[in-house]
Amino acid sequence: NAGVMQNPRHLVRRRGQEARLRCSPMKGHSHVYWYRQLPEEGLKFMVYLQKENIIDESGMPKERFSAEFPKEGPSILRIQQVVRGDSAAYFCASSPPTNSGNTIYFGEGSWLTVV
Amino acid sequence: GESVGLHLPTLSVQEGDNSIINCAYSNSASDYFIWYKQESGKGPQFIIDIRSNMDKRQGQRVTVLLNKTVKHLSLQIAATQPGDSAVYFCAETLMNSGYSTLTFGKGTMLLVSP
Numbered sequence: 001n002a003g004v005m006q007n008p009r010h011l012v013r014r015r016g017q018e019a020r021l022r023c024s025p026m027k028g029h030s031h032v033y034w035y036r037q038l039p040e041e042g043l044k045f046m047v048y049l050q051k052e053n054i055i056d057e058s059g060m061p062k063e064r065f066s067a068e069f070p071k072e073g074p075s076i077l078r079i080q081q082v083v084r085g086d087s088a089a090y091f092c093a094s095s096p097p098t099n100s101g102n103t104i105y106f107g108e109g110s111w112l113t114v115v
Numbered sequence: 116g117e118s119v120g121l122h123l124p125t126l127s128v129q130e131g132d133n134s135i136i137n138c139a140y141s142n143s144a145s146d147y148f149i150w151y152k153q154e155s156g157k158g159p160q161f162i163i164d165i166r167s168n169m170d171k172r173q174g175q176r177v178t179v180l181l182n183k184t185v186k187h188l189s190l191q192i193a194a195t196q197p198g199d200s201a202v203y204f205c206a207e208t209l210m211n212s213g214y215s216t217l218t219f220g221k222g223t224m225l226l227v228s229p
Contacts, residue, residue, distance in 0.1 A: 004158075033216070042204055042219035043159065056216065091158055104217070106151075106158035 004094050004107035012113045019079040021110045025094030032075040033093040034067060082114045127226045134195045136223045138188040138205035145207035150190045154201045200227045
C-alpha cells in the first residue's frame, strides 16, 4: 500500500463544517475506491470511480457526501455539514485498469474527527 | 442481507504458537476471498487470497482454507510472532463484476505475547 497517497492523515472538523479528503492512486492506476471504517468495525465500501466517472456509488450516503476523480489531480471525497457520526477512518484504494482481484492497494487512511 | 463475519473478536496466543482466525461468509455468489492485516493507524495490508475453485492456498507462514460447503474461510499463521499482532479482516468479492468491490468482515484482533 506504499503507493496510494492520502491526505490529510488526520483532520478535525467542527459540526457543520466541510471535510475534504484527497487520494492520489498508485502510478498507472485508473480505478479508485473509497471505504469508510467506523471504530472497531470492518471497512465499508462507499464509492468506485474511474477518471471523470462515478461507476458505483451504492455505498455512499445520499446526502452530504460526494466524490470525484477529475482528469487531472487526486480523487476527492467531500463531506458537507459534518456530524459526529461522520467520525471515522476513510480509506482510499486503487487498482489498475485490468481487474485482477488482489491488485487493490490501500492507502494509510484519513482519520476524521468531528467535534 | 448478505454479510461476511468473524467468529472471534480477539485471539490471544503465545509467540511461536500457530494461530487460526475464522471467517464465515453468506454470499454464495462470492468467488474471491482475501485476508488483510491492519495494524493500528494504518491501512489494510494484503496477506493472501484464494479463489473459489481452490480449497487451500499457502504463502509464507500463512495458509488460507476455504470450505464452500459451509461457507467458511480460515487464516492459519504458523509460528506466530509479536509482529503479527494486528486486526485481521476477511473480505469477499465477485470477480466477474468487472471491478473489485470488497465486502469486509468486522475483524479479529490477534494479540501475540512474547
